[in-house]
Amino acid sequence: MTGERSRGRLDKRAAILDAALRVFSREGYERASIDMIAAEAGVAKPTIYNHLGGKENLFRQIMIDAARETSATFLAALEGFPGDPGDAGSLRDGLLAVAPRLVGCFHRPESWALQRLLYAESVRFPDLYATVRANGAGQIADALAGRLARLGNAGLLEIADPDRAAGHFIALLTHELVARSELGNRTISAEEQDTAVAEGIDAFLRAYSPR
Known part of the structure; x- marks a missing residue:
């Protein structure tokens, strides 16, 4: 019985957080209210x-x-990142295989909502930007930098600063899509x-392939 109560509390908390994200995304912080969130969550x-305190703490x-x-989600997708491909051709193929999954992490509705609200x-x-970055983009950049450093150590990339290279990699994959999608307000075709x-990967390899 105790386990069921605990699970019920977690489910209710998750429902409140999901509803709050929708309401804040739709109304903005100023117009959103606890009444709206309660109605959206059905609580x-x-x-x-009781679960999350007031409006600011909830936000x-x-x-x-x-x-x-x-x-x-990004770290799970990164599991498919190439480790030590045999040649430059297979490196490009490996990056092209994993890149759409990495890009998809930034183009989910929840990710767009997070960016617009932030x-x-x-x-x-x-102060919230630094906190959000530490729990999201910072971890993503650190993990990606580690993978790129491994490719650099294998001689497949020429990388002096893995952290900067990770920033360039993410920017080359996502910047154009951010602009084209108008911060998630326009649907981007698969093509x-x-x-x-593909253009982002090729630009990255031109910049970081060994001379």
Whole structure:
């Protein structure tokens, strides 16, 4: 019985956080209210206060949780990242195979919602950017830098600064799609994504292939 109660609390908490992300994304922080979130989640207003406190704490929690979820999804996709391919041709093929899954981590509805909210509320919560980055983009960049450093040590890439190379890799894969999708407000076709990903990989390899 205790286990069922605990699971029920976790399920209710997850439902509140999911509802809060939808409401904050739709209304913005200023217009969103605990009443709206309670209605969206199908719970009583006091339940939200009992589980997650007030509006500000709830907003901070959904931002951190969304960042952690994006990071976990990216790290899982990174398992397919090439380790020590035999030649430059297979390295390109390996990067092309994993890159769409990596890009997809940044183009999920939850990821777009996180980015839009973070930009929109950066003045109201100036400390939140660093916290969200530490739980999301920072972990992603560190993991990717490690994989790229391994390729550099194998002589397949020429990398002096793995952290900077990781930033370049992510930017080359995602920047064009961010602009084309208008921060997730426009659907990107599979053909557009494939073209942008291939061009990003080729640009990265031109920059970092051994001279």
